[in-house]
Structure formats: structure tokens, C-alpha cells
Amino acid sequence: MRKAVTAIVLIALLITLVAMILPLTFGSPLMSDMDDYFIRFGQEQTGNNNECTAVVFDYRGFDTIGESTVLFTAVIGTGLMFRRLFGGEEVEDE
Amino acid sequence: MIYEIFHILILAGLVIAAALTFWFRDLLAAVLAAAFFSFLISLEFYILQAPDVAISQAAIGAGLSTAIFIIAIRATGRFEGGAP
Amino acid sequence: MSKLVRFAADILYPVVLIFGLYIVAHGHITPGGGFQGGAVIATGVALVIVAYSYKEVIGWIGKGGLMAREVIGLMGFIGVALFAFLFGMPFFYNYLAGQGGLFGVPVAFGPNPGELNTGGTVPLMNFAVGIEVWGGLSLVILYLLSGLIEKKDQEEEGS
Structure with a gap:
């Protein structure tokens, strides 16, 4: 019973997804104002030939700061988990 | 024509690699199937003209996460379910 | 690992390092950038860590260097x-x-x-993020491997 219900739900989901995707055409997005602006003025304003890097590091720099901080915090968290184990050093808790 | 054939082969390989990742009971083989999935999806990104994403996917998905998974398997057990 | 794997790692590590630095330095002209180049270099470090034993690698690299690299990258x-x-x-x-x-x-x-001397602050940020990702991802793998080594030592002592 559960398997039949699961299969029906999955098939319905698949059909919905395919029906949603089919009208779209690859390479022609619905809204492209921001893309057109970046492509037209990105090279002159930032001096980058690579538009992806211009967007990531210049127009959307705050997102990159967040990404770097997330990576830093992840490494610090891993270090906290394995702090007692690294190099055999015993670190006293407060 | 050769472009479409290559594209369809890569998409079929993606589905097969994902299914193999799910079906393997040997976790080491499952990790290798996941690495193959990452490699194929980086090829797919390259075909869809996103080389930036392809480079980062090939480095992180197929390189680093495989190493991390293998270290985790060495620390626990190789086979799924119960103690080794 | 065997001698063959160590030889291959010795040959491949400088190549991977130079390729990663190339991706970082040309991030504003060709596809790539700081994050991708740093991830490629971290893959090379992972190759060396796999090929040699943990104690040798920790003698060469050290934890302080990688942590300093990460902090300097983020602060830069x-x-x-x-x-x-x-x-x-x-x-x-x-x-x-x-x-x-x-x-x-x-x-x-x-x-x-394409001219290498373009881009404004973007190449500097590319280098900073590349150094940070190099240190961070290598440090994650070293930390996880240190946990594995410690577990093995405990099992040997306990048995």
C-alpha cells in the first residue's frame, strides 16, 4: 500500500516537473535585464574579461565575503572537534 | 548530431551512476560511484558552457569529497548496516 | 603507500600546484578564479597526504602554516x-x-x-581567496586524518 502511494506520488511529481520544464527553451531566459547590463557594461566598469569573476568579486562582493566566512567557520568547527586529537596535544577545558 | 549523442550519453551515465550509488552495499564502491557522478556532472557543466562550475565541481566533488568520504569509511566500517 | 605511488605524487604535486596558481592568477581573464584554483591546489595536497604517511606530512607542512594561510587570506x-x-x-x-x-x-x-595587467582589485581578491581556500580545505583533510590516526592508536593500546 505504502509503496503504491509512494510510486503514484513520485510519478505525479515527475510529470509535473516535465510539464513545467517543457515550455522553457534553453538559452533564452524569461527575464534578462540584469544579464544584459552586466554583459554590456561589465568589461568597461571592472576591467575583467571574465564576466563571472567580475560578478562574483565586484558586483556581488558581499556574497563572496559570506562564502569565505562560512568556509573559515567550517574549518574552525572541524578544528574544535579534533582539537584534542591533533598532534597528541592535550588542551585543557576551562 | 555528435553533440546530441554525447549529451544523451552523459545524461544516461548520470542516472546510472546515481542509481549505482544508491544500490551498492559496499560503501567504498558507492563512494567511487559518487565520484564518477561528480566527474560526469562536471563534463555536463562544461557542455552547457559553464567552465567555472566545471572546474570547481571536478576539484571538490571528484577530488576532495571523495577523500573525505574514504577517510570516514576507514574510521567506521566498510559495509552498510551493523558493526563491521 | 608503495614506492610507485610516492613517485607519481612527487611528479604530480608541482604540476598541480602550478596549474592551481595559474587558475588563480588568470582568474580575471580565463574561466576560474580564487575558489577553483584553491580547490585544485588542495586536491594536490590531499594527493601528497594520501601517498605519504601522516607523521611525515605533518612534519613537512605543519598545522600553523595552513592556519596562518587561511587567516591571512580572509583578512587580506x-x-x-x-x-x-x-x-x-x-x-x-x-x-x-x-x-x-x-x-x-x-x-x-x-x-x-586579454591583458594580465587589468582587473582592478579583482586579481588581489582572487589571490586572497585562493590562499584562504588552499589553507582551509587542506586543513579539513588533515584534521579528519588526525582523528583517524588517533582512533587507530587507541585501538592498538586497548587491545
Whole structure:
């Protein structure tokens, strides 16, 4: 019973997804104002030939700061988990 | 024509690699199937003209996460379910 | 690992290092950038860690160097962004682009052959993020491997 219900739900989901995707055409997005602006003025304003890097590091720099901080915090968290184990050093808790 | 054939082969390989990742009971083989999935999806990104994403996917998905998974398997057990 | 794997790692590690630094340095011209190049270099470090034993690698690399690399990368990235305040510009303003001098050659609209001396603050940020990702991802693998080694030692002592 559960398997039949699961299969029906999955098939319905698949059909919905395919029906949603089919009208779209690859390479022609619905809204492209921001893309057109970046492509037209990105090279002159930032001096980058690579538009992806211009967007990531210049127009959307705050997102990159967040990404770097997330990576830093992840490494610090891993270090906290394995702090007692690294190099055999015993670190006293407060 | 050769472009479409290559594209369809890569998409079929993606589905097969994902299914193999799910079906393997040997976790080491499952990790290798996941690495193959990452490699194929980086090829797919390259075909869809996103080389930036392809480079980062090939480095992180197929390189680093495989190493991390293998270290985790060495620390626990190789086979799924119960103690080794 | 065996001698063959160590030989291959010795040959491949400088190649991977140079390729990663190339991706970082040309991030504003060709596809790539700081994060991708740093991840490629971290893959090379993981290759060396796999090929040699943990104690040898920790003798060569050390934890302090990688941690310093990570901190310097993050602080350099934020510092380059903060430096715009000195010129009276808003945060993250690209104060070097198109001004002449270092990284300041102007770029015209349309396809062009590409000049390495362009991009403004973007190449500096690329280097900072590349160094940070290099240190961070290598440090994650070293930490996880140290946990594995410690578990093995405990099992040997206990049995």
C-alpha cells in the first residue's frame, strides 16, 4: 500500500516537473535585464574579461565575503572537534 | 548530431551512476560511484558552457569529497548496516 | 603507500600546484578564479597526504602554516575591500580599475586578446581567496586524518 502511494506520488511529481520544464527553451531566459547590463557594461566598469569573476568579486562582493566566512567557520568547527586529537596535544577545558 | 549523442550519453551515465550509488552495499564502491557522478556532472557543466562550475565541481566533488568520504569509511566500517 | 605511488605524487604535486596558481592568477581573464584554483591546489595536497604517511606530512607542512594561510587570506580579502574607504569610495568599490598603473589598464567593450595587467582589485581578491581556500580545505583533510590516526592508536593500546 505504502509503496503504491509512494510510486503514484513520485510519478505525479515527475510529470509535473516535465510539464513545467517543457515550455522553457534553453538559452533564452524569461527575464534578462540584469544579464544584459552586466554583459554590456561589465568589461568597461571592472576591467575583467571574465564576466563571472567580475560578478562574483565586484558586483556581488558581499556574497563572496559570506562564502569565505562560512568556509573559515567550517574549518574552525572541524578544528574544535579534533582539537584534542591533533598532534597528541592535550588542551585543557576551562 | 555528435553533440546530441554525447549529451544523451552523459545524461544516461548520470542516472546510472546515481542509481549505482544508491544500490551498492559496499560503501567504498558507492563512494567511487559518487565520484564518477561528480566527474560526469562536471563534463555536463562544461557542455552547457559553464567552465567555472566545471572546474570547481571536478576539484571538490571528484577530488576532495571523495577523500573525505574514504577517510570516514576507514574510521567506521566498510559495509552498510551493523558493526563491521 | 608503495614506492610507485610516492613517485607519481612527487611528479604530480608541482604540476598541480602550478596549474592551481595559474587558475588563480588568470582568474580575471580565463574561466576560474580564487575558489577553483584553491580547490585544485588542495586536491594536490590531499594527493601528497594520501601517498605519504601522516607523521611525515605533518612534519613537512605543519598545522600553523595552513592556519596562518587561511587567516591571512580572509583578512587580506576584507582588507582589500576596506581599503576603498581611504579613497572616499564605498565598500567594495573597484578603485584600481581603469586608473592606469598596477592592474589598471582600461579594457574596451567586446572581444579582445586579454591583458594580465587589468582587473582592478579583482586579481588581489582572487589571490586572497585562493590562499584562504588552499589553507582551509587542506586543513579539513588533515584534521579528519588526525582523528583517524588517533582512533587507530587507541585501538592498538586497548587491545
